[in-house]
């Protein structure tokens with residue numbers, strides 16, 4: 494198991510979280526940004542993949558998918574319940590050492606509800622990592638969660654402007670930004686969707 498403070502609380506709540514993550518679909522979550530995803534086939538990297546809901550949808554579309562998930566309980570569930578073609582890796586931001594050893598670059602990188610787990614220093618290092626993993630012209634699609642921190646988890650306030658500034662310094666530009674209400678209808682939670690492109 495890969496563990497640091499950023500994924501604290503996930504293992505202990507895995508059963509409830511699996512049901513929650515699988516109660517919505519890839520299309521419901523990503524519909525507003527699907528037009529920004531490079532067309533399949535291609536290489537996709539889903540970082541903080543959770544149960545693999547999105548990794549599975551991308552695999553069905555014809556992407557070659559690598560799913561990174563540090564929480565053993567979530568990764569094991571995904572490996573057991575989603576297409577065997579998904580390559581699962583136990584690893585975590587900011588370094589993604591195990592992903593780096595693959596020596597591959599990706600056309601599409603997803604970070605769905607992950608960035609807010611990283612502190613400022615980790616965000617800076619993570620953006621460098623991402624820049625090294627995306628193909629020229631490739632895209633990163635991320636969602637930023639805004640709202641109260643669930644008990645037992647570690648989250649920070651995140652701003653789309655800060656993410657875009659880090660991305661610019663790492664050679665990437667913002668191609669789309671949108672505010673979004675919570676899919677699970679929590680009135681105190683809302684989201685920013687951001688799509689970045691590597692030059």
Ligand SMILES: C[S@@+](CC[C@H](N)C(=O)[O-])C[C@H]1O[C@@H](n2cnc3c(N)ncnc32)[C@H](O)[C@@H]1O
Pocket residue numbers: 499500503514540541542543544546561562563564567584585586587604605606607610
């Ligand atoms: C809110 S869940 C989202 C899961 C999935 N992306 C989804 O949309 O259903 C956040 C995920 O990020 C993972 N995570 C936490 N810290 C991480 C890190 N430093 N690097 C990669 N993943 C991390 C957690 O284990 C958890 O699966």
